[in-house]
Amino acid sequence: MMRVFVTAAMALIAGCASSPPEHFYSLSVGMGGSAPQATPAYYIELPAVTVPQQVARNQLVVTTGAGRVDLLEQERWAAPPAAEIGQALSLAVSGDLGTIDVFRTPTPDKAPVYRISTNIQRFESAPGRYALIDAVWSVRLVGSTQVHTCRSVAQETVSAGYDELVAGHRRAIARISTDIAKTVRILAAGGKPSC
Template identity: 70%
Template sequence: MMRYTTALAMAAAVLLAGCAAAPPEHFYSLSNGIGVPAPAAKPAGYYIELPAVTVPQQVARYQLVVSTEAGRIDLLEHERWSAMPASELGQALSLAITGELGTVDVFRTPTADGAPVYRISTNVQRFESAPGQYALIDAVWSVRLVGGVKVLTCRSVANEAVGGGYDALVAGHRRAVTRIAADISKAIRTLASGASAGC
């Protein structure tokens, strides 16, 4: 009995030591740090609608996927997004665009009859993370007035230089999101004014 108790105690000690030695997990968000200005004195007079964003399959996971050298990527088990990257990008873009335009995102929300709504479709073709080098988002996006037939389709490539560490890498992606949101906001503002928008 004594040997059995001693063996159990040793096994428990080994398990506890293993748990204590495991590195902590860190969670990151693209929307955290996206500045949202105070509401505009005069409402925009239109809404936006930003459905789900699509991302490349290889980065559609909670772990940060980083490029370490040509053709090689690593999945970082202890460095994770707080939500799937498509959700992170969608929320961050929505916050940045609504903040820029002084409007709201009415996706899946009823609106008054006749209220102009600009639908934004976003397909992220590249989402690359190279710690100490760059954070890159390459997105094809389109804007269309709901109920209208004209569609403006453009591409934005935001490549941000970053310092060492994962905090700097995520901050670079936030800056990239802000740049893409600025391109989309400019197109919507131009369309809403009645002028012809271009990329």
């Protein structure tokens, strides 16, 4: 009886040891730009980003064709996609503008703060084909009623492999962050941006 138990336990341990490893990915690796000025002329505030419900999970959700999607248990985001996208956008936009994201942080009196709201309409991952982010975003000077709303669709061709897929999403976020930063820069200079 003891021999059967030991054999079963060893088989269970061997089965656990042979399961494939999980891989974790982040969208904010390598994001950012110049260091902020000592006292920025203005700040940004990037509240939580929203994403489509079907991709709001830690596992990578990939499109395999004909409307089919697969949930990859071994390939995961380091944080939920909304948090990953939000952090990556915050780092990229604040780095591009040389300012600071002050979301949930007090700011000096009368300091201009531009609030950036972002709604991800589509977040598609097609390994070996493309990475796509379709975002509707708006910029508003806090305290003002004027809102500037735009849409950015960034599709990046990717080669095979999940590392390449994630790198494609990073490039897509960089393109969207450039659009947002350009708008903030024009608004801060008193101009009227266009989408």
